[in-house]
Amino acid sequence: MNKKVLYLSYDGLTDPLGQSQVLPYVKGLSKLGYRFTILSCDKPDRYNKLKQQIQELCDEDTIEWISFPFTNKIPFVSKVLDLVRFKRLALQLHKKNKYELVHCRSYVAAEIGLLLKQKHDVKFLFDMRGFWADEKIDTKAWNVKNPLFRLLYKHYKNLEKKFLQQADAITCLTTSAKNEIIRWGYLPEPIVRLHIVPCCVNTDLFQSDSISISEQKKFRLELNINENDYVINYLGSIGTWYMLSEMLDFFNVLLLTKPTAKFLFITGDEHEQIKSLAKEKNISIEKIIIRQAQRNEVPVLLSLSAFSVYFIKPMYSKMASSPTKLGEIMAMGIPVVCNAGIGDTEAIIHQYKAGNLINDFNMQSYQSAIENISTAEYNANTIRSGAIESFSLKNGIDSYNDIYSQVLAL
Numbered sequence: 001m002n003k004k005v006l007y008l009s010y011d012g013l014t015d016p017l018g019q020s021q022v023l024p025y026v027k028g029l030s031k032l033g034y035r036f037t038i039l040s041c042d043k044p045d046r047y048n049k050l051k052q053q054i055q056e057l058c059d060e061d062t063i064e065w066i067s068f069p070f071t072n073k074i075p076f077v078s079k080v081l082d083l084v085r086f087k088r089l090a091l092q093l094h095k096k097n098k099y100e101l102v103h104c105r106s107y108v109a110a111e112i113g114l115l116l117k118q119k120h121d122v123k124f125l126f127d128m129r130g131f132w133a134d135e136k137i138d139t140k141a142w143n144v145k146n147p148l149f150r151l152l153y154k155h156y157k158n159l160e161k162k163f164l165q166q167a168d169a170i171t172c173l174t175t176s177a178k179n180e181i182i183r184w185g186y187l188p189e190p191i192v193r194l195h196i197v198p199c200c201v202n203t204d205l206f207q208s209d210s211i212s213i214s215e216q217k218k219f220r221l222e223l224n225i226n227e228n229d230y231v232i233n234y235l236g237s238i239g240t241w242y243m244l245s246e247m248l249d250f251f252n253v254l255l256l257t258k259p260t261a262k263f264l265f266i267t268g269d270e271h272e273q274i275k276s277l278a279k280e281k282n283i284s285i286e287k288i289i290i291r292q293a294q295r296n297e298v299p300v301l302l303s304l305s306a307f308s309v310y311f312i313k314p315m316y317s318k319m320a321s322s323p324t325k326l327g328e329i330m331a332m333g334i335p336v337v338c339n340a341g342i343g344d345t346e347a348i349i350h351q352y353k354a355g356n357l358i359n360d361f362n363m364q365s366y367q368s369a370i371e372n373i374s375t376a377e378y379n380a381n382t383i384r385s386g387a388i389e390s391f392s393l394k395n396g397i398d399s400y401n402d403i404y405s406q407v408l409a410l
Contacts, residue, residue, distance in 0.1 A: 003408055004035050006099040006116075008090060008109035010082070012042030013065060014050040016237070016268075019295060020324055021199055022105065023057060028397035030061035034404065037064040037093055041082060044069050066093070076148070087112050094120060100408060101125060107132045107156060110163045117166065123407045126167035127197075130320040131177070133157050138315035139240055161186050168407045171197045171400075174343035177320035195403055198344070200396030201327035203388050206299050208332050208380065215300045223264070223289050225304060230261040231289075233305040235298065235325045238270040241318070243311040246361045248281050250309060250337070253366040257374070261287065266301050268292040299332060307335045307373055311361065314341030327391030330354050333380025337369050352386025353378065 007026055012018050018040060026036050038058070047067060058065045068085055071078040090112045093099075101123040104113035110126050117124040133156035136142040142149035164170060164186045170193055172178055178196055181187070187194060225231060232254065238244055251263045263283075265274055271290045278288045293301055302308070308329045312318060321343045329336050330348075336355035340346045349355050356372045358365040389395075 002033055002035050003101065003404070004097055004099045005029075005037070005101045005103055005404070006090065006093060006097070006122075007036055007038045007103045007105070008086070008112055009038065009040045009105040010086070010108040011040065011105065012046060012070060013038060013040040013054050013067065014042045014046040016295075017324070018042075019054070020201075023054070024202055024393055025200070025397055025400060026063060027057070027061045028393065029400060029404070030063055032397075032401055035062070037066065037097060037099070039066050039068075039086070039089055039093065041070045041086065042067045083108060083111065087115065090116065094122065101404060103127060105129065107159065107163070110167075111159065114159075114163060114166060117168075123168045123410065124166065125403065125407060126163045126170045128160075128163070128170060128172055128320075130173065131180075131317040133160060134317035135315075138313070138317045167193065168410060169403050170194045171403065172320060173198050173322035174320055175347075176343055180319060195399065197396055197399045197403075198322040198391055199324040199327060200393045201324070201331050201387060201391045202393045203331045203384075203391075205296070206302075206328045206331035206387075207384070208299075208303055211300050211303050216303060219300055219304060223291060223304075225262060225264075225289070226260075228260050230258045231264055231305045232261065233264040233266055233302060233308050234310055235266045235302065235308060235329065236310070236323075238265075238267055238274065241312050243313060243361070244270075244274065244277060245281075246311045247309055248278055248283060249361070249363075250311075250366045250369075251287075252281055252283060253363055254370050255283075255287070257370060262289055263287060264289045264291065264301065264305060266291055266293050266298060298328065302329065302332045302334060305334060307337060307355065309337045311339050311358075312342050314339060318342045327387050330383050330387035331391070333384045335373060335376075335378045335383065337373055348386060348390055352383055352390075354383045354386055 009022055013022060026038060030036055055065060068089060071082060094116060099122055102113045102116050103125045104110040105127050106129045113124045116122040133153055137144060137153060142153055144150045144153055172181060175196060178194055181194060182191055234247060254261050274290055275285060275288060291301060310325060326345060338345060340357045340359050346357055349357055356369045358369050
């Protein structure tokens with residue numbers, strides 16, 4: 001078959017999301033006969049650190065990877081310059097390779113995908129991920145009281161409409177997002193081009209059976225975790241969407257009933273911020289463990305915990321969010337405490353009895369969730385089965401293969 005596909009991502013392939021939500025899919029699809037070029041925008045420090053590792057993974061499946069540096073020296077201007085370079089490189093690559101399909105991850109990439117479709121009749125997949133423009137408003141990154149940001153928001157909402165109307169196929173992450181997109185009324189009936197592919201997980205990597213007792217002992221020793229410590233964890237980045245203050249409040253409530261509790265943060269972000277805020281909340285620094293982890297270390301670190309906790313700001317745009325961490329945690333058979341109002345999380349947790357949901361961020365809600373998760377009998381196999389059914393990487397690759405096949409047959 002050897003269909004040529006240009007994969008455009010403004011997220012870096014050296015970023016954690018690039019490693020978990022771009023490269024595994026592309027490697028899987030390459031094995032099915034597609035020939036990929038990935039064009040990504042990478043942060044220079046990450047690129048320099050991980051270039052060789054990522055290049056080797058690409059070489060295994062004959063994937064061409066071209067990276068250009070992410071810049072943020074001058075607000076707004078840097079983004080415009082990135083877009084210009086992104087567009088120029090994509091056009092040069094198409095002139096050389098004559099791609100049959102352009103797979104565009106999110107909105108910035110979709111601008112180039114739409115151009116390639118209109119100018120060169122390349123099939124265009126709009127992999128929209130979340131509601132990007134609305135996320136900018138919800139996080140106050142764009143203040144619509146400012147004329148420039150108001151103009152930007154309108155510009156990208158207009159582009160969003162064009163992407164949805166002109167793409168040969170569209171993927172979103174959740175049922176909630178699909179229903180909302182249909183409600184917008186941009187798509188012609190019947191709705192056949194809109195597909196759901198959640199953030200998927202390598203369930204072969206994330207499984208408790210592959211973790212040895214010696215590995216656990218090694219990390220317990222390194223992290224000063226004793227046998228009688230009651231460990232909970234947070235996995236992933238800190239900031240923007242994630243409610244660190246509320247998670248530490250939750251931990252303070254947990255300490256009332258579990259005085260041996262420790263909070264393990266598996267993150268490369270904001271180590272000093274976590275420690276500083278914990279100190280403000282009178283949490284002993286000995287109770288806080290922070291560990292940056294390579295991807296292959298994450299499963300064993302997760303396995304040290306009784307449960308995971310994460311709180312995400314429940315804003316409008318978050319109906320379109322599929323937290324990668326939920327699939328990874330569930331694949332380990334570990335229950336989770338999180339908040340409702342995020343994508344399809346509530347339905348998944350209820351269906352597979354995978355943890356406890358809170359609706360309010362207050363002491364009463366925290367106490368109730370802690371009591372429930374401490375007394376409930378969670379079945380690790382059932383939780384893992386939920387991850388395999390909802391988030392398995394194989395299912396994600398199969399879904400994209402079906403979409404590619406449909407689009408290329410048009």
